[in-house]
Amino acid sequence: MRMKKRIVAAALALMATPQLVDAHHSYAMFDMTRQVDLKAKVVQFKWTNPHAWLTVEVKDANGAPVTWNVEMNSPNNLMLLGWKRSTLKPGDDVIMTVHPLKGDKAGGSFMSVTLANGTKING
Numbered sequence: 062m063r064m065k066k067r068i069v070a071a072a073l074a075l076m077a078t079p080q081l082v083d084a085h086h087s088y089a090m091f092d093m094t095r096q097v098d099l100k101a102k103v104v105q106f107k108w109t110n111p112h113a114w115l116t117v118e119v120k121d122a123n124g125a126p127v128t129w130n131v132e133m134n135s136p137n138n139l140m141l142l143g144w145k146r147s148t149l150k151p152g153d154d155v156i157m158t159v160h161p162l163k164g165d166k167a168g169g170s171f172m173s174v175t176l177a178n179g180t181k182i183n184g
Contacts, residue, residue, distance in 0.1 A: 091160045091170040099129065099157045106149040108136050115149065115171060117157065131159055133171040134184050142183055153177065 101117035113133040118126045133139065136146075149155070154177050159169030171184045 088160075088170060090162055092163050093160050093170075095161055096158050096172060097161045097169065099159065101129065101155055101157050103149050103151055103153040103155060104128065105151060108146040111135055113139060115157070117155070119167070127167050129159075129167045129169065131157065131169050131171045139184060144182065144184070148182065149174070 099117065099119045101119045103115070104118055105114075105116040107114040107116075113136055115131040115133055117129050117131065119129050121127050134142075136144075156175040158172040158174075160172060162168040173181055173183045175181045
């Protein structure tokens with residue numbers, strides 16, 4: 062009977078896990094009502110858990126470079142969408158769509174990227 066209780070407890074814990082994983086992250090810092098397209102040059106692509114990160118350089122209205130840090134999905138989820146660790150390299154020119162940070166900060170939550178060859182990849 063004890064073994065049965067352990068199995069039931071383990072099963073319940075596993076069923077609760079997706080909600081716990083989903084709940085760990087808030088998007089409160091991002092303006093999820095807006096999306097911004099950025100013509101950018103890749104500075105760094107970090108293939109790390111729990112979220113990959115993309116650092117890009119974007120020219121402001123005066124042509125001065127501004128560094129944007131963009132939070133992405135997890136590498137596991139990105140792989141399911143066709144991403145590889147080598148999909149983006151420093152120096153790549155891209156057009157990226159993000160939900161921007163609230164306020165005037167340069168950063169956002171990744172939505173998609175269009176590579177120089179025209180290939181669009183979601184994230």
